[in-house]
Amino acid sequence: MDFAYSDRVEQLRSRLQAFMDDHIQPADTQWREEVEAGHYPMALIDGLKEKARSEGLWNLFLPALKPDEPGTRLSNLDYAPLAEMMGRFFWSSEVFNCNAPDTGNMEILHMFATPEQRRQWLEPLMRGEIRSCVGITEPGVASSDPTNLQTTITRDGDHYVINGRKWWTTGALHPNVKLCIVMGLSDTRPDADPHKRHSMILVPMDTPGLSVMRNLPVLNHLSPEGHTETNFDNVRVPAANMLGEEGAGFALAQARLGPGRIHHCMRTIGQCEVALELMVERALQRKAFGRPIADYANIQDWIAEGRMEIDQARLLCLRAAWMMDRHGNKAARTEVSAIKVVAARLQTKIADRAIQVFGAGGLTNDTPLAFIYSWGRALRFIDGPDEVHLRTVARSEIRKRREANRSTMSEQGVRMPYLKP
Structure with a gap:
């Protein structure tokens, strides 16, 4: 397993980061102001969509793109660091036509739509028109x-x-x-x-x-x-x-939800990074009892734990993406369930610490922390609750143990390693 980013992905990361710096971050205040005024900022989004498509930052999520379809064909592993960057601004994925639930819908239309359904629905979705x-x-x-x-x-x-x-x-x-x-x-x-x-x-x-x-x-x-x-x-x-066929809803749902789940996790890691960065900056600026709170051991523990937990989650996410690319979505089911639980729980944990460091201001909309926290909590239900995914992981472990037991069965029964007979 080698999770080093390819030269192509490094180039895309550089181009995407420049786009985020030049266009997304400066537009964030306008986006929020228009939303708070009660209307969706379509002119802003449409203008940014046009720029993103012209720069080749379009439909990055779909590994099965065909030559005549708009977008940049990437594997799940290639897409992961790019989705993480988009996730830092929760509204920005739409700019690159990589937003839920459209990504999942495009996935299943791509796989199961009739030619007429493709013409009527998939093609305008892939162009970002609807x-x-x-x-x-x-x-x-x-x-x-x-x-x-x-x-x-x-x-x-x-x-x-x-x-x-x-x-x-x-x-x-x-x-x-x-x-x-x-x-x-x-x-x-x-x-x-x-x-x-x-x-x-x-x-x-x-x-x-x-x-x-x-x-x-x-x-x-x-x-x-x-x-x-x-x-x-x-x-x-x-x-x-x-x-698709009548009665095939479950098969379609599984085909749709697998990639959708891991896309959420990729974006979640970006939001966790934002929360950690805000927490560190606030800890350096805020003083209590005559010294920056970054000097206190408990705050340093939170910072260190956050750094390690995010890096662990990222590696688990990359492993799940690698499994999907190498063995297919079905074979990666357990890995996707694992990261789905880990990433959602981590988002609320990191955001909670950051809010505590900010003090009461962390509860307001002056920072994105309140949204990051609430969306992390919602992710524990979205695309299946934690309990369902934990069940998937547990069943996988139980099945492996049973298979191992069958392969080591003797006249005396199962022999467990590391235990005295």
């Missing part, structure tokens, strides 16, 4: 077990009719959102295979019966593009809008 959202999680069930999902997708002649309610539909309030990919129950037979009862279908946002009920706050923070509760009341779409 935005999309995804409807999976539901308020009435424990969506950590997707077999619970109750939204129905019912065939009616040449159409499907969708009924149900989703929430945490990220991006549904974006001015350019045109598409929602909905996962629901297409086979209502009680004796059907629980993993072949669900499908994914493409629903234009202007379809009659689709309505956004409310924007859900994340620990009292409202996203300008929305994490919404969305209702589907007899929403009728053509049968041609089915994504």
Whole structure:
């Protein structure tokens, strides 16, 4: 395993860092001011998108890009340090067309869309002309077990009719959102295979019966593009809008969520770096009892622990990316689950220490720390709660031990190394 960045990635890092310094950081205040004024800063974003695409910093996330598709084809391992840089400003990924949930939606459209679906939805998404959202999680069930999902997708002649309610539909309030990919129950037979009862279908946002009920706050923070509760009341779409085969929803969801999970982790590491940098700078400037608080041992411990924990998380993230590139998304499932837990927990831990160093000012919006903390807490649910990912890691370890036991079985039973008989 060699995680050294290639010459190509080093060049891209240099170009991306220059773009962040020259365009993203200077625009951060304007972005925040426009959002606080109650509207999404589309003119700002569109102008920056044009610059990013002209500089070849576009669709960096998609390893399977074809020659005629816009973007820079990178492996997951190559993309990781670039996503980390974008993650330092939580809004900047959209500038490079590398933002969730569009990245995950483009992934599955790239793999499963029909030629007409590609023309109508994937191509404008890849050009950054439209935005999309995804409807999976539901308020009435424990969506950590997707077999619970109750939204129905019912065939009616040449159409499907969708009924149900989703929430945490990220991006549904974006001015350019045109598409929602909905996962629901297409086979209502009680004796059907629980993993072949669900499908994914493409629903234009202007379809009659689709309505956004409310924007859900994340620990009292409202996203300008929305994490919404969305209702589907007899929403009728053509049968041609089915994504992949009917009943293949679980397979599509896994194909979508694997890369999406690790992309979140890559960006999280960038936000952790921001929190650590702010904490160190504040510790150097702030004095208590006649000396900078950076001189106190407990603060130094927090700084040292933060540095080591971020570096450990980055290495685990790179390993998961390497596994995906080398052996495929399915083979890297355990590694992705591991970094998903580690990165989300680390973000709240680093942000919490930084807030403590800042004092009460860390609770305000004068710094990004409050957002970093709240988003880190949300990440412990996004794309699966910690408990589901811990279960995946634990099952992997148990399976390996059982396989080892079977291979060392003797007449006397299992022989455990390091233990006396």
